[in-house]
Amino acid sequence: MNHSDKQKRQIDLLVAAPRGFCAGVDRAIKIVELAIKKYGAPVYVRHEIVHNRYVVDELKKLGAIFVEELDEVPDGVPVVFSAHGVPKAVPHKAEERGLEYLDATCPLVSKVHRQAERQTQAGRHIIFVGHANHPEVIGTFGQVADGRMTLVETLADVEALQPEDPEALAFLTQTTLSVDDTRAIVEALQTRFPNIIGPKGEDICYATSNRQNAVKEIAKSCELVLVIGAPNSSNSLRLVEVAERGGAAAKLIQRADEIDPAWMEEVSTLGLTAGASAPEILVREVTDRLEEYFDIREKNIQTADENMTFKLPRGLEAS
Template identity: 85%
Template sequence: MIHSDKQKRQIDLLVAAPRGFCAGVDRAIKIVELAIKKYGAPVYVRHEIVHNRYVVDELKKLGAIFVEELDEVPDGVPVVFSAHGVPKAVPHKAEERGLDYLDATCPLVSKVHRQAERQTDAGRHIIFVGHANHPEVIGTFGQVEDGQMTLVETLDDVAALNPEDPEALAFLTQTTLSVDDTHAIVDALQTRFPNIIGPKGEDICYATSNRQDAVKKISETCELVLVIGAPNSSNSLRLVEVAERIGSKAKLIQRAEDIDPAWLEGISKIGLTAGASAPEILVKEVKNLLAEHFDINEETVQTTAENMIFKLPRGLETA
């Protein structure tokens, strides 16, 4: 625990905005909650609905059961697909079994899925910028036939590419990547393959970009940045990297209790943010813990306003 003197030491706390839930996460959680309301418990969810232990545990209390594969879902119960998206084979299999399913895939991920189909239909091979084994990458690869897409994670991967037809290429990216790293990889792709076709807009989602911009801003003056998020949350891990790159120390925590008192010794300015799947209640928890031990001078640093809302699937609005 953090021990303080009788007289609390003052520290500045810069809280990033935007932070926490994005519209896609908000929608995915609502879909599970409304499915439980509509069908009654239990409702099965294939893969963690979003990468956050607290959120998953709260939904379990309501009656959600989380499984990794469709085979684990019994007949006759509804199943929800996570916000990260699933390979095409998964809904097909659900239909074959006569399962009611709800797709909570983030609409911005679905947009990438549609682009993948369009590019392969046009006869192009897709270079996909992303992280191996991330559920979003697995889901996107599962939209097209085997062999129609190649994953690149680094600049070295780009240098090693040897496509059959360098003139028939397209690229897409995972939605939760580091904006700066991805620009470097895309630049390298465009330099090597001048005719490569890119998406009309940016694939990296607005929420990922916004949270990274806000972290850059607070990291300029903070000695330590606390990022609330899960160790398997791509967008949260990128926030840590962004803060470190600016020159701040950064730590990924899941809850307030993960804060090591040693991190705070001699620190006078702390930054605080949360990944796109971390609820605001966890931000409050960290603020409360710090306030118990320090005299907090809190300031919100807002870089942009977010007002994106995604529609719910048909049939759930009434629930």
Template identity: 70%
Template structure:
């Protein structure tokens, strides 16, 4: 019997979803709960995804914004976004057991910042004001040693005390294209500015943006599964729209806007680096109740990146 449902081709971007840093951070909380028992406190959302946070909360994790909210004698985990140096120092002073789930690629930026300051350079940091990763990175160096820029326009307003002794670093979850434009503006204005030794924007952010670009020409609409406070997820929406494809960010299938989807026949689907694959399947299952689906996954080279867990959890 022929289906009476309208046809819809869903083109799933690849790679998508969890990156190695997110996977590691979640595993750290899970192992801490096994090792110490509930509750385990987590300073800030371990990753920016409500589904993930709610699941860990059910297992016994308690999420707080400040270390002052952690009772004495209980373990605390620092989120994947990184924290200022003052936070672990305060934990040590209180005698708290703490585990640092900072993504190793964010930690790499922290180490670069320290070395540049030791070399006497002022750092121009490309990022988004208020993002936990930016706050954490600024907290690695003395106050006033780093200046934030968010746009190409910000570059024109810079008035560094020593224009010939600058360096730049970037947040790991930025738009590749936006960042390239800002870097070009910095280099044009300050030709001697020192660049990072390697790319600061992480492999997962770059790969997921490239994956959206790769499928954009085949799509009438594109859905990104991710949280509104997830920088890398928001960037995926921007990438799609720059490619001329209307795009929406949703956290769960229940947020689907059917009027927005309209009479689209080719829908792109991806997930930010903090969104688990189960949410991709949830969206597909929801679509299948309204459409006769044809699902196509884009070809890709598997990422294969893994990061070591803290020694105290695997010993």
């Protein structure tokens, strides 16, 4: 007897909103699509345009070729820089080689880059709150001269800081961090260095904060939260942590086929969200898969409205 013969068990599904694509991801994907339309295939992309396998595979079908370094891009073809931002040396190198490039860096990341330049020009040493080796962190460090910025990941890192001039410090943060963790680290920095200068607004982007708040809201009522996202996606990993702190179990999945119905044995209310680089089509794929096994009652839990859009680079406006 297969699972469709017997009465399906009912599960309440709380779908977090906002979820999925943010404006920066949306813009980055459009830039690749429009570049292929304008220049013809292939268009090279340095680093995964956004951290999502499905999105990358769809763009490959259109004629995008993904490489890790500029050296892998042949002469005479256009190259797109990913949404996470790149060190300054990368566009310089592209210009030296006469490559046509399009910068798909999220405008909110670019804002952090400009703040980094301003603070170092003002003679301050920057304490940067982020995750080592994340492309966004590498890109931001590459905006200033070596030695002008120090990375902190934990409260212990803050305690261990020995700046040359404790009176000439500034801090910035990666845009995809956990709002709560970052708040604790920033408070520790301000306690240790009362004159440290922070950014005027919040560096953590609106989409990251909104998605975390939405997960906090649904986690209260769920035994398990599924987060659709990539294992190398910082904002998706943070959503898993937020769900767990909210008292739910949480699992990161890339696609519906990773779901094991056995996970739901003790679950009467299931939560679902998607990281900022996961398309809505994957959310639908997951709900379809769940409906094969269970009688799903789906409810959208909206905690914020998003209507942010970012302008496309000049010369690429959708024609």
